[in-house]
Structure formats: C-alpha cells, structure tokens
C-alpha cells in the first residue's frame with residue numbers, strides 16, 4: 001500500500017550579497033526571539049509558577065515589533081519568527097511531558113544559523129524558489145531533482161560552520177513499498193570497519209576519509225597555535241570547519257548508499273541497540289564521528305525501512321554480541337577492544353565484528 005510521507009530535500013545555494021544578508025539577519029532575529037521568549041517563559045515559570053502559552057508569546061512578539069529596543073524585528077519576514085516561537089512551544093511541551101531537558105538558549109557560536117519559512121513566506125513557481133523580502137529567486141544547485149509535481153510546504157534556510165548556504169525543502173511524497181524479499185541481515189557498528197554484516201562483509205569508511213582526517217588533525221593543531229581573538233584564529237577555525245564538513249558530507253553520502261542497499265536487499269535488518277555505543281569509553285574526535293555516523297545510519301535504516309515495508313529490529317543492549325560464539329553459543333571471557341579475531345573452544349575462529357553481526361541477526365527476530 002502506498003503511503004504519503006514528508007521528505008526533506010537539501011540543496012546548496014549561492015546567495016547574492018543582498019540575499020545572504022537577508023537570511024543572516026533573519027536567523028539572527030530568529031535566535032533573538034527564541035532566546036527572549038525563553039527568558040520570558042523561564043521568568044514566568046520560576047517566579048510565578050506559570051506556563052506561558054504560544055498565543056501569549058506571540059502577542060509579546062507583536063509588542064516588541066511595535067517599538068522599543070527590538071523594533072528592527074518588524075523588518076524581517078514574520079513567519080520565521082513565529083516558527084521560532086512554535087519550536088520553543090514544542091520544546092516546552094516536551095519538557096513538561098518529561099521527554100526532554102529544559103530548553104536552553106541558542107548561542108551564536110554553537111547553533112546553526114537557520115530560518116524556517118512556511119507556505120505564506122515563499123513563492124514556488126516553475127521550479128524557482130523566492131523567499132519573503134527577496135526580489136530574485138535563490139540560485140539553487142539542484143543536485144538531484146525534486147519529485148515530479150512536488151509542492152513544498154516548508155523551506156528552511158541555513159548556513160553551516162564552513163559558511164555554506166543550504167536550503168532544505170519539505171515536500172509530501174507518495175512512496176510505494178518494495179516487493180518482499182527473503183533476505184535478513186545483522187548489522188554491527190564495527191571497530192575495524194564502519195559496519196560489519198552477518199554475511200561476513202565489512203564496509204569500510206568512505207574513500208579519502210583517512211586523508212581528510214589527517215588534514216583535520218593538522219588544521220586543529222594549527223588552530224590551537226593561533227592567538228585567541230585574532231583574525232588568523234578566525235581563519236584557522238574556518239579551515240577546521242571546512243575539513244570537518246567535508247568529512248561529514250562524504251560520510252552521509254556513504255551512509256545513504258549503505259542504508260539504501262541494506263533496505264533493498266533485506267526484509268529484516270537487525271541492529272545493535274544504540275546505547276551499547278555509550279558503553280565504549282573512548283573519547284576523541286574519531287570515536288565521536290563513528291558514534292555519530294552509527295546513529296545516523298540507524299535512523300536512515302529506520303525511515304527507509306518504514307517507507308519500503310521492511311523491518312528494523314534492535315537487539316537488547318545487554319546482549320553480549322561480541323563475546324558470544326555464533327557457532328556454538330558459548331560466551332567467551334573478557335573481550336578487550338584490541339581483540340580483533342578470536343578462537344572459541346569449539347574450534348571456530350571469529351572476526352570480532354562479523355561474529356557480533358551474526359549474533360545480532362540470530363537474536364533480532366526473537367525481539368519482535
């Protein structure tokens with residue numbers, strides 16, 4: 001049965017100087033509105049024990065625009081500002097429902113500059129996208145086509161740490177599930193590879209990653225040597241950001257390909273529960289990137305499987321997937337991270353990661 005899903009398509013765009021100043025200014029205003037509204041809600045909550053509604057914060061925003069220190073807010077499109085208040089409303093709803101921590105301020109340094117435009121704040125005509133308060137359509141690099149006849153419902157403009165501009169276009173899309181297949185696979189976040197499969201296959205990191213990481217380490221050393229607050233430091237920081245986004249972009253591409261392939265070839269995909277990774281106490285950037293890509297792959301597998309009529313099962317986090325012999329079921333003793341292959345008393349020799357993937361596959365269907 002076909003289903004309608006909301007799907008975001010992200011493209012790079014090259015703004016004219018005026019076009020760049022508009023979203024930059026808008027996202028600055030978005031952050032200000034979010035932070036001031038958060039402050040207002042916090043004050044009401046802590047001093048009066050009162051919850052502020054979306055309607056109330058929206059009325060306050062109107063007052064801010066009318067005069068006083070924040071009257072410049074009336075110069076940008078009002079839709080992204082309203083969206084910021086809606087996001088804050090959702091953050092508080094999640095907090096009160098104990099699903100999330102108390103909302104925090106958005107800092108200029110840490111949070112990505114972004115502004116969200118709903119249908120009334122952009123024009124979409126003949127494949128050209130024009131945002132509110134702009135004369136000309138955005139110069140978008142259409143790296144892949146939007147689905148035929150797609151009508152965007154929301155458009156989010158953002159700039160990453162490397163100074164690149166992106167527009168993310170949300171469209172509704174009809175997706176038909178794939179024909180059922182027999183295949184089942186266990187997937188483990190590998191220690192020696194990106195992922196290991198129960199079939200014995202190991203998928204490695206994308207090409208160039210080793211070289212990019214060396215470049216990243218060099219750029220970071222260079223940054224550490226620069227004087228705080230200097231222009232050279234800012235330049236060095238941008239360099240680090242550029243290498244970093246190149247690594248994460250290439251990785252995301254790679255993960256999309258892996259997830260698509262696994263979902264196409266298999267009816268059931270068994271994965272290790274996320275929290276297992278938290279037990280591996282090994283900090284540092286390399287590990288952080290690995291953990292992030294495992295989380296990303298998991299979520300890609302989940303939504304792609306859902307779209308295509310496949311099943312992802314997560315195996316319990318206390319399951320000793322690495323130490324269990326997939327041939328005879330004996331649990332081996334301690335298994336330090338540096339052990340890459342091991343031999344069981346039954347005579348089976350295991351690649352650590354592949355053995356874990358086999359066990360995950362064996363345990364997976366039982367969890368359903």
Ligand SMILES: [Zn+2]
Pocket residue numbers: 325326327328329330344345346347348
């Ligand atoms: Zn054995």
